[in-house]
Amino acid sequence: MLRVYNTLSRIKEPFVPVQPTRPGEPAKVGIYLCGPTVYKPSHIGHMVGPVIFDAIKRYLAYSGYEVTLIVNITDVDDKLIAESQKRGLPMARLAAEMTADYMHNLQVLGIDAIDHFPRCTETMGEIIEFTQTLVAKGFAYESQGDVYFEVGKASGYGKLSHRGIEATQGDGGGMAERKRAGADFALWKAAKPGEPSWPSPWGAGRPGWHIECSAMSRKFLGETFDIHGGGLDLMFPHHENEIAQSEACHGKPMAKYWLHNGLMQASDEVGKVGGRSTRPHEGDLAAQEVGKISKSKGSAPFREMLAEFSGETIRFFILFTHYRRPIDYSQQRIREVETGMETFYRFFKRFERVNGASYYALNAPGRRAKGDAACSAAGSSPLLGAVAEHRARFLEAMDDDFNTGGGIGALFDLVRVLNKFVDDEKLEEPGRRTPEKLDALRNGAVMLRELANTLGLFRQPRAAEAGKESAQAGGSDELAGKLMKLLIDLRAASRKKKDFATADQIRNGLAELDIVLEDRPGGTEWSRKQR
């Protein structure tokens, strides 16, 4: 049974979709995640939510739900206007550029489970209509071309962030004198001269910050949907105001479950993105200043990180920690999980060596097997029994509020069991392979793939692997492949003659060039050292 932590109730609740399941149809689940304001290149903090919710959607789909995931793009906003004026660019052009940056980052991270990216500018009609309804129902009022939501009229305001109205006295961007109460917030803002604007019943203007999410979520997911997600920092006032608007408008709950991810924190010193670590002493971590990644801290664009780390590494790094906890970011931390990931990549190569076909070509079930089907199928061999045990641990962890960190732990164990099987059965030696043993290994690997898929991990061969394959197969790096073969053959001849000095000279010389040789029963393999 899947359970999720709901910020509304502050406890883990059983996950039961809003829409009743019709017999013979998969239960439908709607998820809305607050996306970026596209005025600057995204930094790693912006990627946490998308990675997590991509994995959440995958896991829900695997669990049998039909999931729709919406992430909005805020392409009209005060910061966007300010930035476009600063850079002398039309706002739409700036937004388009930054949206492209965002999309590129998502793609590199392997995030492809998002169904729609509605833009604020494309939702203007719905936003205006939504605002009109709120005015008509008496929850909002016009004031000098602005429209404000009257927080005092909303029942249950503060139920998400557990705050009283009296505690919420934002100045609303210097528009206090136009508002009836300090806590009231803008649904619509009159345009100042030179600002981008859209026509409305209250004159030319643009939407306030919160209204687009209410309008978009309703447009794609309905008045009440299952999961609303976002960073912890959005809980107040953004999500609180979304709830106020939507529930005032519809008279029913906006979302059943509110999930908030922890924020990425970084040390300015060690966590410098895209550059060399400037740490003066080893083991000096305690002296770091750790703080939230934010605009004010001037963190580097995500794109610069990609020069240092693969998208999959960053994805793995994010998933390594439970989503509700803050993630302490530093290059050293990422390097550590990157080292850990090698365990998987090496196993995949090993698997291909003994199995003859690629791990990446394995066809894993996209749906969780009902009941104990997987376990009973596994009962046929001790290996699969052990694998199934770790599979169960993985599922248990994920069922418990998407505990990806616990799940990854189970994945490491699973690989160990598979490696041990290859060791014990000496499957690296071609003569020791039997169809039964290869079958068992393959079935175990299928289970690994099945689970890793739900996290969106190890779906494609790494770029480095692909490059090397082309070298070995005579691709663009053909010469390197041929030279390597020559050197390996020379070394093999030396070893045969017990001329280990020459053999070691070759291996050590190659090591200097960051090329690693590994002797195996089936021959010597070479690979480029990572980084």
Add this chain to the structure above:
RNA sequence: GGCGCCGUAGCCAAGUGGCUAAGGCAGCGGAUUGCAAAUCCGCCAUCGUGGGUCCGACUCCCACCGGCGCCUCCA
């Protein structure tokens, strides 16, 4: 000040009212190897401090200490 989170091995990080407290990185010992690499096996924590509840707490409650977030259109 208000609301809330966190403190588990050298570092990172799961988890649990009672059973061996996952996993990763680093380290140590062993198997394997011509030597390595990789892999496997083993070792490496009484869970911030002090109280309380309980037959029993690391897990629940309180206090304290320490770290952090939000209360500002920051994911």
